[in-house]
Amino acid sequence: MTRLVELEATGPRKLDPSDIDGEKGDVAICQCGLSESFPFCDGSHRRTEDEEPETTYVYEDGERNAVDRVVTVDDE
Template identity: 80%
Template sequence: MTRLVELEETGPRKLDPSDIDGEKGDVAICQCGLSDSFPFCDGSHRETLDEDEEATYVYDGSDRSIVERVVTRDDRDDE
């Protein structure tokens, strides 16, 4: 499975001591792209547990859709 993720930042986020979870003592970085506290994990990845390995998904809030085809600029130039 893949996910289309829209990001707006143009640079890195530097971690500082306040980013460490005082209870757990760790920092979890989001790898699914769905976290409301991106780049930190907030557990949103649980929504992806039933995704089909062969599908590409786009998430819009709590709605999830399967994408049939992703077209890039290079793809359009070939048509």
């Protein structure tokens, strides 16, 4: 499966000691692109557990939709 993820950041996020989870003692970085606290994991990846392997998904306003095709346009 694939997901369409739009990001708006224009630079890196630098971690500091306040980013460490005091309870678990670690920092979890989001790899699914759905976290409300991106770049940190908030457990949103659980929504992806039943995604089909050959399907592309887009998540908008908390809802998941399958995408038939992806069209890109060059801005030249």
